[in-house]
Amino acid sequence: MHVNLGGYHINDIEFSAAFDIDKEKVGFDLGDAIWRGQNNTIAFAKVGKLGVPVHRGMTHDGLGKYLSEVIEKAPGPTADIVKILKDTKTDVVVNYLPVGSEMATKWYTEQILEAGCAMVNCMPVFIGREQYWRERFEERGLPIIGDDIKSQVGSTIIHRVLTRLFQERGVELEHTYQLNFGGNTDFLNMLERERLVSKKISKTNSVLSQMQ
Template identity: 50%
Template sequence: MEKIKIAVIGLGNCASSLIQGIHYYNDKKSEDAIGLMHWDIGGYKPSDIEVVAAFDIDERKVGKDVSEAIFAKPNCTTVFCPEIPEMGVKVSMGKVLDGVASHMSKYDDDYTFIISDEEESDIVSILKESGAEILINYLPVGSQKATEFYAQCALDAGIAYINSMPVFIVSNPEWAKKFEEKGIPAVGDDIKAQIGATITHRTLANLFRERGVKLERTYQLNTGGNTDFLNMLNRDRLDSKKESKTEAVQSVLAERLDDPNIHIGPSDYVPWQKDNKLCFLRMEGKTFGDVPMNIELRLSVEDSPNSAGCVIDAVRCCKLALERGIGGQLTSISAYTMKHPPEQFKDEKAYEMVNEFIEGKRER
């Protein structure tokens, strides 16, 4: 089969994990392909994905081959596939806009971004010339203007768009209409992990509901040491992130919690944790006879590989949509892989919907 040609915005830890995974699974078979939710989607395996364009703003990555850039500082995720062949794809200088928080300049170079002085590239021309079919957005949290800019680039280039971060594009009716009118598939917003803080919290919240336990209060506190957590020390950049994570949990509750009784969001930056994310979760409720109970959970995951499996599924479902001439919001894969999709469904329902979409029994 022909390769699925993708372009990537932001060669950080998440992009590194995705690209490592594309090569890692190249010599695997379905029976030993650990960590994938779907081995085959419409005949496409993970190794059928090819990066044909990439954009970043860090001087240690711009101008480098993608195979080299994904291991450059400040990336700190686990290297599980170190032997990446040279791709012949150079990282182009992107557009900065609000993609870099001002407070990050106060930190050591190994932990933060160093903005390149290269001239900004003509993004749309590069996308068209590269033959990219899908653009994946991996910008930092809070990059509202930059995310909107790249979404427009996808529209102008006529290629599909996967929004992996919490600026609301695919779930925004105005933006969704633009993709619908152009017949371009879009998946978003804000990527879930395979087994991460949000999916775990949702699963437990759903368990409370199904077992007749009244949830009264809950919190989810997270710490990490990658650039994402450093970026999020600026609380002004967190509005959409908190909304995305909170709504993902609220949507599965029998009764929505009042704002004071639910707190979900990033908590602090711990440099030595690197790409390891710790989640501290507490849920308090009432069981039979109004008897109190609570759950406390500590989850430790490598943050970026944890999301790559979801993106690999999103890419292949986007390709199926392109082949089938389907444009606009892809409801099923968005609900399955994103925290803030256009429409929320329980996770088991979303899984069922995705399988129906893959089999051609569901349009979106």
């Protein structure tokens, strides 16, 4: 889709650090860890050793009721996130924590700010849209992008396209709703409805933006 952002191509990405709480991933090279545990993604590319170990991250509210049934937390204390980001000279941190990880995301955002890194927030805890956080990044001259993402061809983008199509064809849309079904841990996590407050706001706003 959009492989070029602000002059940076997706090929420019070099992995420098990684964090997780899954026992199946922590301590392993990132090139191996991506295939371990509950990852059911189709292998569409060969990934060798990256020389980037997966460090023990902070849990907070990152592991919900249903995820904890299939994921065992790695033992040991949380790694020194700020030190690792600085030592590895990491420029940009991508946040892909599970939906509903409000406390964990805000905790990581503090670490990112202290380490002097930019942030791409790929999940619906509102950081980029909130003035409090946005100003703190601006004060440090750090970019913040987000919040949340859409799948390449997921339910939200299809919902948006249909909403726009109805308008262009003169159909008055009075009510609409969206159901999300999938087979990975993201959808397992979202069975815990209490974790979906921000997600629902994010996706609703995405669809409403197409309605005049």
